[in-house]
Amino acid sequence: MKLRRPPRPTGAAFLLAQLGAHAADRFAERIEGLGVAPRHAGILRVVATTPVCNQRLLAKRLGVLPSRMVILLDELTEKGLLERKRSTKDRRHSEIILTRRGQRMLEKLSRLAAEHEADLCAALTAKEREDLAALGRKIVHQQGLTPDVHPGYRKL
Template sequence: MSHVPSPLDAHIGFWLRFISNHVSHAFAAKVEGHGVTVAEWVVLRQLLTTGATAPSALAEGLGLTRGAVSKLVDRLCAKCLVSRTANQEDKRYQTVALTPTGHELVPKLADVADANDAEFFGHLNDDQRAMLVGLMKDVVRRHGLKDVPIE
């Protein structure tokens, strides 16, 4: 007697990926309309919270490699959204901060993120949203997941 494999849609992971792909792709298209990628948005949003910070601290806070953060910061500097400043005592150390243009853009992108959430999850009432987020946070805690999703 052979075992019948479960169908794809019997798996929670299938539904998480299905929803995530649609939510993420819609958001990516919207932020790219403002000239940034989702990964760049994540860095910009983090810098709004932390203020001027070392790239290594930024990498640690986002769960990214220093190389990945360096490339993202390079791109954001080229777009005049972020600036790098060398430490006066030790030129090897840098600080990364939002420029005035970056400070102006982050709230606009946050509104885009809020609108994207509303588009996909606005039909849920407050209790349903809290339950869904709580369940996902529980999975994150139980598995010690740390890296911030950027793609």
């Protein structure tokens, strides 16, 4: 396929979008065997780092509608990775807690994430990786994004 060159070299914004989609896809493939999808992984991550955690909070933090969060938590509950515990003080809330199995799953996910990172950045030296992360963090901060959370993993 013959191509005319695009007028300008590819900008940083386009590269970020391209690489982000690629990274998300590859991560999804990598954890597929564990029986959970990236969106589940994100939930487990937030639940583990949020002491008192209800569904409303989770939904808002992950940028998902509460009605959707119900389904995702149903799936995770069915897999035995977390439990809903009705609060005794305010029986409208249900506290979300990780099961032992959920904690083990989170550890596995952590290992796979490290492998994922290594593969994705195979072209970079250790210093370059840190430079890239530092630049990324600058943008995340200036753009007002919540660290360690991102919306819209695609697929599954």
